[in-house]
Amino acid sequence: MNSFVASYLIQEGITNGAIYCLLAVAILLVFSVTRIIFIPQGEFVSYAALTYAALREGKLPGTVGFTLALVSVMVGARLLRGIAEGNLRHSLLEALKSALLPLLVAVVVFASAPYVLPAAVDALLAIALVTANGPLIYAIVYQPLAKSSTLVLLIVSMALHLVLVEFGLFFFGPGGARTEPLLDLSFSIGSLPVPAQSLAIYLAAAVLILGLFLFSERTLYGKALRAAAINPLGARLMGVSSTMAGSVAFAASAFIGAVCGVLVSSVTTIYYDTGFVLGLKGFVAAVIGGFVSYPLAALGALAVGLMESFSAFYASQYKETIVFTLIIPVLLWRSMRRRGTPEEDH
Numbered sequence: 001m002n003s004f005v006a007s008y009l010i011q012e013g014i015t016n017g018a019i020y021c022l023l024a025v026a027i028l029l030v031f032s033v034t035r036i037i038f039i040p041q042g043e044f045v046s047y048a049a050l051t052y053a054a055l056r057e058g059k060l061p062g063t064v065g066f067t068l069a070l071v072s073v074m075v076g077a078r079l080l081r082g083i084a085e086g087n088l089r090h091s092l093l094e095a096l097k098s099a100l101l102p103l104l105v106a107v108v109v110f111a112s113a114p115y116v117l118p119a120a121v122d123a124l125l126a127i128a129l130v131t132a133n134g135p136l137i138y139a140i141v142y143q144p145l146a147k148s149s150t151l152v153l154l155i156v157s158m159a160l161h162l163v164l165v166e167f168g169l170f171f172f173g174p175g176g177a178r179t180e181p182l183l184d185l186s187f188s189i190g191s192l193p194v195p196a197q198s199l200a201i202y203l204a205a206a207v208l209i210l211g212l213f214l215f216s217e218r219t220l221y222g223k224a225l226r227a228a229a230i231n232p233l234g235a236r237l238m239g240v241s242s243t244m245a246g247s248v249a250f251a252a253s254a255f256i257g258a259v260c261g262v263l264v265s266s267v268t269t270i271y272y273d274t275g276f277v278l279g280l281k282g283f284v285a286a287v288i289g290g291f292v293s294y295p296l297a298a299l300g301a302l303a304v305g306l307m308e309s310f311s312a313f314y315a316s317q318y319k320e321t322i323v324f325t326l327i328i329p330v331l332l333w334r335s336m337r338r339r340g341t342p343e344e345d346h
Helices: 003-034 041-056 062-085 088-112 119-145 150-172 196-218 220-230 232-237 242-264 274-288 294-314 316-325 327-338
Strands: 186-189 192-195
Touching: 003 041, 003 192, 003 196, 003 220, 003 242, 003 274, 003 294, 041 062, 041 088, 041 119, 041 150, 041 242, 041 274, 062 088, 062 119, 062 150, 088 119, 119 150, 119 242, 192 196, 196 220, 196 242, 220 232, 220 242, 232 242, 242 274, 274 294, 274 316, 274 327, 294 316, 316 327
Parallel strands: none
Antiparallel strands: 186 192
C-alpha cells in the first residue's frame, strides 16, 4: 500500500463514517427519549433513497402508498380506542390532526411526481415524505407500548424491521437504484481527488449535529426532549408530554435517516434492504458510545468507517465481519466496568 491508496481509503472511511455518525446520533436520540433501541433506523435511509430515485425518474414513489397505509392504520387505531374509551369525538380530532401533515406531503409528492423538477426539490420532497412517516410509526407501534420494558421494545423493533423490509420490497420492488450526485464536481487535495458529494456528506453531518445541539439548547421542544431523556417521570410531572417527546424524537430520527438516504444514493446502489446494514453500523457506533455519549458515538462511527474501508482493501470478503466484531470488545469492556451492578431502566 502506498500513500495515495492510504489517503484514498482514509477519505472513503471518513465519508462512510460521517453517514454512520448521523445514524448513530439518530439511534441515540430515540433511545435517550423513549428507551427504544430503534433497529429499523436504516429503513428510513432505504425509503428516502428509493423515493428520491423514483422522483428523479418521474415516477410515483412507493412511499406515497406506504404513507397512506400508515395514516389509515393510525386513524383506525385511534377511532377504535375512542370507541373503547367512550371518547370518539376527541379521538377523531386527534387522529385528523396527526394525519393532516403526512397527507399534505403525500398529496404534494403525488402531484409533483410526473414533472421533471430540480434535483434539490426532489430531494426535499423525499426527505419531507419520509420524515412524516416517523411520528406515524411511533403512534402506531410504540405509543401503545410506552410503559413496556426495554427488552419488549427491542423485540418489537426487530419485528418492525422485518415488516418494514417486506413493505420496502412490496412498494419499491427488488430492483436497486442509484442517482446522480447532487453536486457533480470534484476537488483535489494534492493528488487525491475528493468528490463534492463527499464534502456535502461532511457538511450535512456537521450541520445536522450542530442543529440538534441548538435545537436541544435553544428551543422549547428541545428542552422538553432533554427533560424527558434525563428524568422522564419528572418531565411528566412538569407537564412534558411523553407522547409529544416520542413523536418529535421519531420525526428527527426519520429526518436524519432521510437526509442520509438522499446523500448516499449517489455513492452506492440502494436496494429495499440496504438500509439495514447501514443502520447496524450506526448501531455499532451507538454501542461504542454506550447509548449515552454523542461524542463517543461520533468517534465510534469514524472508527467503523475507517475499519470498513481498510478491511475492504485487505480482506474484502470479511469486511462486514471485521466491522461487526468491533462490538464484542466494547461490550466486554463495558460489562466488566459494571461489575454486576443492576440494570437501570427508567
